[in-house]
Amino acid sequence: MNTRKPPLDGVKVLDLTRVLAGPWCTQNLADLGADIIKVERPETGDDTRAWGPPFLKDEQGKNTTEAAYYLSTNRNKRSIAIDIASPKGSALVRELAKSCDIFIENFKVGGLKKYGLDYESLKAINPKLIYCSITGFGQTGSMAQDPGYDFIIQGMGGLMSITGERDDLPGGGPQKAGVAVTDLMTGMYATVAILGALHERHRSGLGQYLDIALLDSHVALLANQNLNYMTSGNIPPRYGNAHLNIVPxxxxxxxxxxxxxxxxxxxxxxxxxxxxxxxxxxxxxxxxxxxxxxxxxxxxxxxxxxxxxxxxxxxxxxxxxxxxxxxxxxxxxxQVFDMPQVQAREMWQTLPHPTAGTVPTVASPMRFSDTPIQYKKHPPLLGEHTDEILKEFNLQDFLNN
Missing domain, CATH: 3.30.1540.10 (formyl-coa transferase, domain 3)
Structure with missing residues (x-):
């Protein structure tokens, strides 16, 4: 029997992100074995819980409160409901942060400082903490305070100028991607940055601050199209379903x-x-x-x-x-999920769920020979693990004092 633990076993992550880029990152970390404590607003929780239909159906065929969008990016996590805007709530998050390895958030620039949850405040109580901020435009520059949305950045960042049919052909014009590629790529870059910071901490014993921006990630993902422009000075056009550099x-x-x-x-x-x-x-x-x-x-x-x-x-x-x-x-x-190859790779997974019986999830593409990804936890119900987490951190009486 294999006794090797998951790659991130023992790593605790305090997750104050919502929607897609941040949760995509923390789902990656969860799949690798990290303990993700998802901090959510009481009553409403992550915005994407309500981004339906479709919603997961319970065993009687009625809609639950979990939209498919939310389910796509929150497995293997635990949920705790905390009002961080209240003094007791923000103090509770600080207490949790003392014992965590990673803190990740996607609030607007400076938005957590008034709650004492900014990097400098948490670094003072936990110098080993790796703190990752995900924003639309980063912590510096004239647009730092602006909100960032995937669709807008697909246009602003150049992707839509090279996506869509040629202007001189029927249906020509800019087109966004069919999924939120900016958010997803930002989540992937955040994952890589966090893993790099964890590795560096083994040497230094210290945490650090990670500044991850949607626009930066989006510009980077243009890859060869960037270099086509940078080496030639020619602006790449849209070629629809054709390739700029190869024919046919x-x-x-x-x-x-x-x-x-x-x-x-x-x-x-x-x-x-x-x-x-x-x-x-x-x-x-x-x-x-x-x-x-x-x-x-x-x-x-x-x-x-x-x-x-x-x-x-x-x-x-x-x-x-x-x-x-x-x-x-x-x-x-x-047709994708009907493909024998997709079935052979077991990309459709199923997890037990407390109200629906089971919930589907898509397997991680990360495959390990000796420490395979484990699909243990359904995307949590809002606040499902509040009492469990408070007891584990010896904070069960904190909110009552």
Whole structure:
């Protein structure tokens, strides 16, 4: 039997975040074995509890108070209901912080100082504390006090300028991503930063302050598009479902649907031409190399579109897969979870739930050979663990004094 403990076993996290970026970070830490104490407002709790429908249904088929949005990012945590705006509530959080390793919050810049819950105040009582602030624009700069929202930052930060169909084509114009990618990426960067700070603390014995911003994270995630601009001075345009630097690398229509073709090099292009029964396209000087295909993008794409419309999606996918040409379908979410590969990876997990019987959750993509992710706790009910946590920290009489 494996006796190794989870990677973050014994690490205590005081979580004052809500909505998505912060909870995404703390769910990662929870999956790694950290004890996440989710501090929520009495009566209402995390905003996303009410972001439905859909809501989780109880065993009688009636809606619970937990929206699917909330369930997506709060497993493996414990919930304590505290009014931090009250003197006793803020004092209680300070007491909890004395015994915690990590404090994470996503209040506006300076918003916790009036409660004595800012970094300097907590550092004075726990020098080992790692304090992570997640805000829209960071702690410095002219926009530091502005609220940050994923959708707005997708536009402001450049993603929508490169997402969506070309302006000269039908349906052209900016488009946001289908999920809150800015929040999710910020949560991931916050996770990495916290793990780095924990590792450094093993050497120094001291905590530190982490300043994580949605806008910073969003600018960073533009990756190669940033460098396309930084090295050339040319502003990257929208290319819809095509690729700025590679051709053919886009969605094509078949006669019964759509497929993705992702030809990444010249050999794959030659194999692709063979697979679609048009080897002459691999010998045409206008299309032999990727730079030449880029120069004649519209011509080649038009030719390929006419060819691929002559057969079904699945027939093309079978031919391209046989030729080892990268390709794939465009699945809806049901089709994703019906995929044998997704099922083999056990991405659909189920947890016991006190009012619904069970609750579904999506498995973490982090896979460990000897300390696997454990799915132990359902996303908590509001304040479900208040008494348990107070007793554990010997604070059960705190609010009564």
């Amino acid at each position: 690398y886009q969605v094509f229509p078949a006669n019964d649907g759509h497929l993705i073709v992702a030809v990444g090099n010249d050999k794959q292009y030659r194999d692709f031409c063979q697979a679609i029964n048009h080897p002459e396209l691999a010998q045409d000087e206008r299309f032999i190399t990727n730079p030449s295909r880029l120069a004649h993008r519209d011509l080649l794409v038009g030719i390929l579109t006419d060819i691929l419309k002559t057969d079904t999606r699945d027939n093309w996918l079978n031919k391209l897969n046989a030729a080892k040409v990268p390709c794939g379908p465009i699945n809806n979410i049901k």
